[in-house]
Structures are given as C-alpha cells and as structure tokens.
Amino acid sequence: MIPTFIRAYETSAAVAGYRIVKFSDAGSSNKIAQADSKTAASLGVSDAMGADTGGMCDVHRAGLVSVELGGTVTAGAPLTSDADGKAIAAVAAAGTTLRIIGFADEPGVAGDVVDALLSPALLHQA
Structure with a gap:
C-alpha cells in the first residue's frame, strides 16, 4: 500500500x-x-x-492513486479531466490554461484504471 x-x-x-x-x-x-x-x-x-x-x-x-482513463495516455503524461471526470492527456492549445491533476505512472487506454502521481497544477501555453 x-x-x-x-x-x-x-x-x-x-x-x-x-x-x-x-x-x-x-x-x-x-x-x-x-x-x-x-x-x-x-x-x-x-x-x-x-x-x-x-x-x-x-x-x-x-500520493500515487488509481484513476480511470477517458483516452489513451503514455507514462509520464500530464493528466486533466474529460467531461465525465475521467483522466485524459493534457495538451494546452495556444493561449489556454488547463488544470492538471497529476502525471500518469503507467500507459493505458480509455476504460483502464491506472496509477497516477497526484500533483495538481496549471498547464499554460502562451
């Protein structure tokens, strides 16, 4: 544990x-x-x-917790929420700021429950 x-x-x-x-x-x-x-x-x-x-x-x-994915992610990818509270890879478009919940500790696809290291932050793209 x-x-x-x-x-x-x-x-x-x-x-x-x-x-x-x-x-x-x-x-x-x-x-x-x-x-x-x-x-x-x-x-x-x-x-x-x-x-x-x-x-x-x-x-x-x-800490390191389990989260359900709403799309494909790679290990180390920053994670944000989709419309259903599922984790997806965070990719900021120019001029946007996203909230991230942390980083994927392993790869996965939609529907998988994977470990993620929680580290809430903002992701901004100028």
Missing part, C-alpha cells in the same frame, strides 16, 4: 469511483462533483467507492 492523503467531502452530485473531482460551487461551499472539463477546479481523485448525491466521498489529494 502506498500512503496517500485522503479527505472526505460531501457531494452535490453522484461521483463514480476513480474519477477526478472538482469543487462544485467553490464560492459558497466545499461540496464536490465529478470534474467536467479541462479547466474545472479539480482537487483530487475519488476512491473506488465514489458516492451518491449528498453522500460523503473519500478523495485522494496527494
């Missing part, structure tokens, strides 16, 4: 397991939902159980 930092958050919508999550209304609460874009305020990855709407969801905030 590789230690991680895990914190429980109340959900504002159902969250599936191994999905990237975001603050759903950062201005008024710290409730979470599945991330839905490359620019979402992503904070971590849900555990295997996920949670129903209004439930408590354990979220990995740091």
Whole structure:
C-alpha cells in the first residue's frame, strides 16, 4: 500500500469511483462533483467507492492513486479531466490554461484504471 492523503467531502452530485473531482460551487461551499472539463477546479481523485448525491466521498489529494482513463495516455503524461471526470492527456492549445491533476505512472487506454502521481497544477501555453 502506498500512503496517500485522503479527505472526505460531501457531494452535490453522484461521483463514480476513480474519477477526478472538482469543487462544485467553490464560492459558497466545499461540496464536490465529478470534474467536467479541462479547466474545472479539480482537487483530487475519488476512491473506488465514489458516492451518491449528498453522500460523503473519500478523495485522494496527494500520493500515487488509481484513476480511470477517458483516452489513451503514455507514462509520464500530464493528466486533466474529460467531461465525465475521467483522466485524459493534457495538451494546452495556444493561449489556454488547463488544470492538471497529476502525471500518469503507467500507459493505458480509455476504460483502464491506472496509477497516477497526484500533483495538481496549471498547464499554460502562451
């Protein structure tokens, strides 16, 4: 077992397991939902159980964790969220800034659950 930092958050919508999550209304609460874009305020990855709407969801905030892929990635690729909270390779277009959740620790394709090193950051392309 590789230690991680895990914190429980109340959900504002159902969250599936191994999905990237975001603050759903950062201005008024710290409730979470599945991330839905490359620019979402992503904070971590849900555990295997996920949670129903209004439930408590354990979220990995740091460490080496499992995440479901929404596309093909290579080991070492920076990861961001697709529309379903699945991890995809982050590729910033000119003049854009993406939120990344971390880096793939192994290659995989859509539907795979792979390990990723969480390291939230911004990826900007001038």
